[in-house]
Amino acid sequence: MTEAILSVTHLNKRFKRQPVLQDVTFDCEPGRIIGLVGANGAGKTTIMKSILGLIRTEGAVTIAGQAMQFDRHPALAQVGALIEYPSLYPYLSGWDNLRLFARDQDVAAQIQALVTQFDMSDYIHRKARTYSLGMKQKLGIALAFLNHPQLVILDEPMNGLDPQGTKQLRDFIVAQKQQGVTLLISSHILGELQKLADDLVIIDHGRVIQRTTMAAALALTEHYVVVATEHDGQAKAALTAAGYQLAAGTPVKLLLAPDQSVADVLAVLQQQHITVTDVQHQDADLEQIVLTLLASSKA
Numbered sequence: 001m002t003e004a005i006l007s008v009t010h011l012n013k014r015f016k017r018q019p020v021l022q023d024v025t026f027d028c029e030p031g032r033i034i035g036l037v038g039a040n041g042a043g044k045t046t047i048m049k050s051i052l053g054l055i056r057t058e059g060a061v062t063i064a065g066q067a068m069q070f071d072r073h074p075a076l077a078q079v080g081a082l083i084e085y086p087s088l089y090p091y092l093s094g095w096d097n098l099r100l101f102a103r104d105q106d107v108a109a110q111i112q113a114l115v116t117q118f119d120m121s122d123y124i125h126r127k128a129r130t131y132s133l134g135m136k137q138k139l140g141i142a143l144a145f146l147n148h149p150q151l152v153i154l155d156e157p158m159n160g161l162d163p164q165g166t167k168q169l170r171d172f173i174v175a176q177k178q179q180g181v182t183l184l185i186s187s188h189i190l191g192e193l194q195k196l197a198d199d200l201v202i203i204d205h206g207r208v209i210q211r212t213t214m215a216a217a218l219a220l221t222e223h224y225v226v227v228a229t230e231h232d233g234q235a236k237a238a239l240t241a242a243g244y245q246l247a248a249g250t251p252v253k254l255l256l257a258p259d260q261s262v263a264d265v266l267a268v269l270q271q272q273h274i275t276v277t278d279v280q281h282q283d284a285d286l287e288q289i290v291l292t293l294l295a296s297s298k299a
């Protein structure tokens with residue numbers, strides 16, 4: 001196994017005696033996108049703040065082999081982050097906010113590349129206090145990617161972004177991953193996370209209830225096929241007689257077992273001379289998987 005770029009071990013945190021994180025432990029391998037998922041108040045932001053040393057938390061955090069200490073974190077030189085709302089200097093322009101935090105030699109080139117990537121040219125020289133929510137969010141994201149970080153931690157990065165901004169961010173995240181960057185991303189937009197994440201850490205009431213790959217999580221779902229026919233009643237009867245499990249409701253909706261294929265279904269209908277007008281797969285859905293896992297962890 002590749003050495004983890006981020007290791008979080010036995011994190012425990014209480015706010016006013018209330019446990020908020022309980023024995024949170026997970027690793028992130030380099031060059032992967034890890035989705036941190038959980039309900040409101042589950043503890044995602046608290047985990048991110050603990051990793052970054054923004055709050056004092058029991059347990060250990062190691063970044064690229066270096067142990068983080070609450071009052072000493074040289075490892076953070078390799079980390080970029082956007083937690084909750086971007087902290088911007090309101091009376092500086094977006095460009096100057098970026099320049100203030102840039103450390104590398106290629107400051108102007110780096111800033112220009114980020115401005116172009118996130119389509120910020122029209123307003124980047126205006127004072128940040130005049131920015132809309134989405135403009136501030138884009139600037140905050142650009143700040144997280146300054147100085148070529150190896151690990152980027154993003155808390156709800158799609159917040160306030162329009163569809164174009166969301167796509168720009170998604171494309172950028174994928175490109176960064178291809179260059180070996182590791183990303184830890186929390187999001188309630190599970191459809192977006194499904195497109196991006198390689199791994200999942202699912203949090204419930206401050207505990208890790210599942211640490212898995214996206215592929216393994218999606219394989220947990222049931223695969224349905226919905227068939228439109230000219231004679232649904234006959235189609236249902238024929239498929240039930242052939243041993244298929246049909247979902248309740250009007251359309252002809254079947255649960256496909258791993259050894260059953262759409263071609264087999266169509267063959268049954270063809271044999272009965274039932275005309276099929278459309279076939280649709282119901283894709284695996286991360287939202288449903290997460291809800292199921294959260295429900296089963298409570299059971």
Ligand SMILES: Nc1ncnc2c1ncn2[C@@H]1O[C@H](COP(=O)(O)OP(=O)(O)OP(=O)(O)O)[C@@H](O)[C@H]1O
Nearest residue numbers: 015016020038039040041042043044045046047188
């Ligand atoms: N400074 C604080 N003082 C007291 N309680 C806090 C503080 N910060 C967070 N909490 C509590 O810790 C728990 C976890 O909060 P956290 O912000 O980590 O959740 P989250 O998973 O990020 O939620 P969301 O999806 O709503 O952003 C919540 O119950 C929250 O009320």
